[in-house]
Amino acid sequence: MTDTVQRDDAPAQAGAAPTTMPLGKAINAGLREAMRRDPRVLLMGEDIGTLGGVFRVTEGLQAEFGEQRVIDTPLAESGIVGTAIGLAMGGFRPVVEIQFDGFIYPGFDQITSQLAKLTNRHEGALRMPVVIRVPYGGHIGAVEHHQESPEAYFAHTAGLRVVSPSTPHDAYWMIQEAIASDDPVMFFEPKSRYWPKGEVDLSQPGVPLHASRVVRTGTEVTLLGHGAMVSVLLQAAEIAAAEGVSVEVVDLRSLSPVDYGPILASVRKTGRLVVAQEAPGFVSVGSEIAATVAEKAFYTLEAPVLRVSGFDTPFPPAKLETQYLPDADRVLEAVDRALAY
Amino acid sequence: MSSPEQTGPSAPVQLVTPTGELAQHEAADELRPFVDALTDEQLRAFHRDMVLTRRFDEEGAALARQGQLALWVPSHGQEAAQVGVAHAMRPQDHAFPSYREHAVVMARGVDPVDVLRLLRGHTHGGWVPAEHQNVHVYTLVIGSQTLHATGLAMGLTLDGKSGTGDVTTDEAVVSFFGDGATSQGDVSEALVFAASFQAPELFFLQNNHWAISVPVQRQSRTPLVDRAIGFGVPGTQVDGNDVLASYAVSRRDLDAARSGGGPRFVEALTYRIGAHTSSDDPTKYRTDDELQGWIARDPITRFEAHLRSRGEGDAFFTDLRAEADDLGADVRRRTLALQDPEPGLIFDHVYSEPHPLMTEQKQWLARYEAGFGDPADAPEGGRR
Numbered sequence: 001m002t003d004t005v006q007r008d009d010a011p012a013q014a015g016a017a018p019t020t021m022p023l024g025k026a027i028n029a030g031l032r033e034a035m036r037r038d039p040r041v042l043l044m045g046e047d048i049g050t051l052g053g054v055f056r057v058t059e060g061l062q063a064e065f066g067e068q069r070v071i072d073t074p075l076a077e078s079g080i081v082g083t084a085i086g087l088a089m090g091g092f093r094p095v096v097e098i099q100f101d102g103f104i105y106p107g108f109d110q111i112t113s114q115l116a117k118l119t120n121r122h123e124g125a126l127r128m129p130v131v132i133r134v135p136y137g138g139h140i141g142a143v144e145h146h147q148e149s150p151e152a153y154f155a156h157t158a159g160l161r162v163v164s165p166s167t168p169h170d171a172y173w174m175i176q177e178a179i180a181s182d183d184p185v186m187f188f189e190p191k192s193r194y195w196p197k198g199e200v201d202l203s204q205p206g207v208p209l210h211a212s213r214v215v216r217t218g219t220e221v222t223l224l225g226h227g228a229m230v231s232v233l234l235q236a237a238e239i240a241a242a243e244g245v246s247v248e249v250v251d252l253r254s255l256s257p258v259d260y261g262p263i264l265a266s267v268r269k270t271g272r273l274v275v276a277q278e279a280p281g282f283v284s285v286g287s288e289i290a291a292t293v294a295e296k297a298f299y300t301l302e303a304p305v306l307r308v309s310g311f312d313t314p315f316p317p318a319k320l321e322t323q324y325l326p327d328a329d330r331v332l333e334a335v336d337r338a339l340a341y
Numbered sequence: 342m343s344s345p346e347q348t349g350p351s352a353p354v355q356l357v358t359p360t361g362e363l364a365q366h367e368a369a370d371e372l373r374p375f376v377d378a379l380t381d382e383q384l385r386a387f388h389r390d391m392v393l394t395r396r397f398d399e400e401g402a403a404l405a406r407q408g409q410l411a412l413w414v415p416s417h418g419q420e421a422a423q424v425g426v427a428h429a430m431r432p433q434d435h436a437f438p439s440y441r442e443h444a445v446v447m448a449r450g451v452d453p454v455d456v457l458r459l460l461r462g463h464t465h466g467g468w469v470p471a472e473h474q475n476v477h478v479y480t481l482v483i484g485s486q487t488l489h490a491t492g493l494a495m496g497l498t499l500d501g502k503s504g505t506g507d508v509t510t511d512e513a514v515v516s517f518f519g520d521g522a523t524s525q526g527d528v529s530e531a532l533v534f535a536a537s538f539q540a541p542e543l544f545f546l547q548n549n550h551w552a553i554s555v556p557v558q559r560q561s562r563t564p565l566v567d568r569a570i571g572f573g574v575p576g577t578q579v580d581g582n583d584v585l586a587s588y589a590v591s592r593r594d595l596d597a598a599r600s601g602g603g604p605r606f607v608e609a610l611t612y613r614i615g616a617h618t619s620s621d622d623p624t625k626y627r628t629d630d631e632l633q634g635w636i637a638r639d640p641i642t643r644f645e646a647h648l649r650s651r652g653e654g655d656a657f658f659t660d661l662r663a664e665a666d667d668l669g670a671d672v673r674r675r676t677l678a679l680q681d682p683e684p685g686l687i688f689d690h691v692y693s694e695p696h697p698l699m700t701e702q703k704q705w706l707a708r709y710e711a712g713f714g715d716p717a718d719a720p721e722g723g724r725r
Binding site: 042068073074076078079081082083084085086087088089090091092106109110113114117119120121122123124125126127128158159161181182183257 | 464465466469470471477478480482485487488489490491492493494495496497499500526527530531533534537686689690691692693694696697698
C-alpha cells in the first residue's frame with residue numbers, strides 16, 4: 001500500500017491544516033506527489049502533455065517532469081493501454097488517461113484480456129502496476145460518448161481493481177494509493193465533481209484504498225453510492241432530515257473489491273438500503289451489492305434493497321440528462337418506498 | 342497466389358536456393374558478411390534447432406491425436422524463419438511470440454514441455470520471461486502482444502538500455518505475428534507507436550499464407566511488407582524458408598533498431614505445412630498442389646543440402662536424428678507424467694495483493710471439496 005512519508009519539500013507538512021482545492025486539482029497534486037516519490041511513475045494519454053489534458057488534470061506535470069514522463073501518445077486507446085502493459089513489463093508504473101468514458105472501448109481487449117490477466121497468466125511472476133484514469137459520468141451536458149458510466153464492465157473482470165473517489169481528499173490520496181498498487185487499478189473520476197472545492201488533508205489519507213466509508217450517520221435508511229452520486233445522496237439526506245427522516249450515507253469508494261463491512265454494519269442498523277448509481281441498473285455494481293446484502297443481511301432487512309440508477313438505455317442527448325440521471329428526488333422516492341414497505 | 346516470388350515488389354531476399362546453393366545477387370552480396378561471420382558450429386546449430394523443432398512438432402501433434410493435449414499448434418514448415426531470427430537475436434533481447442513460435446522459444450532455452458503444459462491445460466502461461474532469455478509467454482488473442490513488445494521497447498529507450506551504440510549491450514525487442522494478425526488494429530497501432538517513439542523493435546511477420554482457412558489475399562491487396570513504409574518503418578521481404586536469409590536480415594535490422602535507428606519490419610514468406618491447429622482440417626480450404634509446391638521448398642531439406650555442399654558428413658545428420666528422437670521421447674514421457682495443478686491455482690495469482698473474493702472463494706471451494714470426504718473412500722473410487 002501507499003508510502004505516506006512526506007517529502008521535505010512537500011507542499012504541506014504532517015499536521016498541517018487541511019487545504020482546500022477542487023477534485024481535479026487534487027488528482028493533479030496526487031499525481032505530482034507520486035511522480036516525485038517514484039521516478040518509475042509515468043503518465044500517458046491523449047493531450048495530457050502540453051495541454052494538460054482536456055480537463056487539465058495533468059496541467060503543469062509535463063513542464064515539471066518532462067516529455068519522457070508525461071507522454072502525449074498517438075490517438076489510439078488500445079495502443080495506449082497495450083504499450084502501458086509493455087512499459088509495466090519493463091518496470092515502469094504507467095498511469096494512463098482515457099480522455100472520456102465512452103472512448104475506453106477501443107482499449108477493452110487490452111484492459112480485460114491482457115492487463116487484467118497477465119499476472120494470472122504468469123502465475124504471480126509478473127506484476128501489472130498500471131492505473132487507468134477514466135473521467136466518467138454525466139451532469140456536464142456533453143455530446144454522445146462523453147457522459148457514460150462504464151464501471152461495471154471492469155468490476156466484472158477478474159484481475160482489475162476498480163475505485164472511484166467522491167471528494168478532493170479521497171481523490172488526492174486514492175490516486176497515490178492506486179499508483180502504489182501492484183495490481184491494475186481502474187480509477188474512475190467523477191468528471192462533474194472536478195470543479196467544486198473541498199478540504200484535503202495532505203498529512204493523512206484516512207481509510208485505505210478499498211474501504212467503503214460512512215459519510216453521514218443516520219438511523220432509518222442507508223444510502224449507498226460512489227463518485228458524483230455521493231453528493232446527490234448527501235443532498236437527499238439533507239432534504240430527508242428536514243422532513244424528519246434520518247438517513248445514513250455510505251460512500252462505496254471501491255467497486256472492486258467491495259468493502260462490505262461498513263455497508264452491512266449500516267444496513268444492520270437501519271434495516272433499509274437504497275443503492276444509487278448513474279450507470280444503467282441491469283447487471284450493474286449496484287445490482288451485485290443489492291444481491292449480496294440480501295444474502296448476508298436478510299433477517300435485518302425491513303424492506304427489499306432498492307436500486308436507483310440510470311435507465312437501461314444509451315445515455316440520452318444532453319437535453320434529457322436531468323431526466324436520465326438519478327437526482328435527490330429520485331433517491332427520495334426510493335427512500336419513501338423503502339420506508340413504506 | 343502463394344509463391345514467394347510473386348508476392349513482393351522485388352524478389353524476396355534469398356541467400357540459399359531451394360537446392361542448397363548460395364544465391365548470387367545484389368542483396369545477397371550486401372548481406373554476405375553476416376553469413377560469412379557464422380562459424381560451422383553456428384551453422385550446425387541452425388540446422389539442429391530446425392530439426393529438433395520439427396521433431397517436437399511431430400510429438401505435439403501425436404500427443405494431441407492421442408487426446409493428451411487440448412490443442413496442438415503445428416510449426417512444420419516455418420522453422421527457418423523462426424530459427425533465423427532467434428539466432429539473430431542477442432542474449433539481452435526480448436521476444437514476444439504469438440503461439441506458433443516453438444523454434445524461437447526453444448532456441449532461447451524454454452523447456453518444450455512448458456509449451457505443452459499450456460496446450461494440455463496446466464497453465465495459461467508456462468514460464469517466467471525474465472528467467473528464459475526474455476522470451477515472453479504465448480499470447481492467444483491475435484496481435485495483442487505486438488503492443489506489449491512496443492511498450493517494452495519504448496521503455497528500453499527511456500531507460501537508456503538501447504541506443505548507446507554498443508550492440509553487445511543495447512537491447513531490442515522482436516514481436517512475432519502472422520499474416521492474419523496484420524488485419525488487427527493492435528498491429529497497426531503497435532507500428533504507429535513504435536515509429537512515433539522510434540522504439541528499438543523488429544516486427545517479424547511470418548506470412549504463412551493462411552489465417553486458419555482464409556488466404557492472405559483476404560487480409561491484404563498489397564504485399565504486406567509494403568505496409569511497413571506507410572508507418573515510416575523500413576521493411577524487407579525475405580524467403581522465410583531460407584534460414585540464412587531470415588538470420589542475416591534480422592541481424593542487420595535488429596542491430597539497426599538497437600542502435601537508435603528505430604523499428605524495422607521483416608516479412609518472412611513461408612508456409613504452414615500442417616493444420617492451423619489440431620482442430621483444423623486444411624484439406625477443406627487449400628489444394629494439394631499448393632501444399633506439394635511448398636513441401637518441395639522445405640527449409641530443413643534445403644539447409645541440409647547446403648551444409649552437405651559445405652562438406653558436412655553423414656555423422657552429423659545421423660546423430661541429430663537420434664537426438665531429435667530422444668527429445669521426442671523425453672517430451673512425451675515428461676508430458677504424460679505431469680501432475681494436475683492444485684485447485685488453489687484458480688485463485689492464487691489473479692491479484693498480486695490480497696483480495697477478499699479470492700480468499701473467500703478459495704476457502705469455499707476447499708470446504709466444498711472436503712465435504713465429499715476422501716475420494717479414496719468413495720464407492721466408485723472417484724469424487725463427484
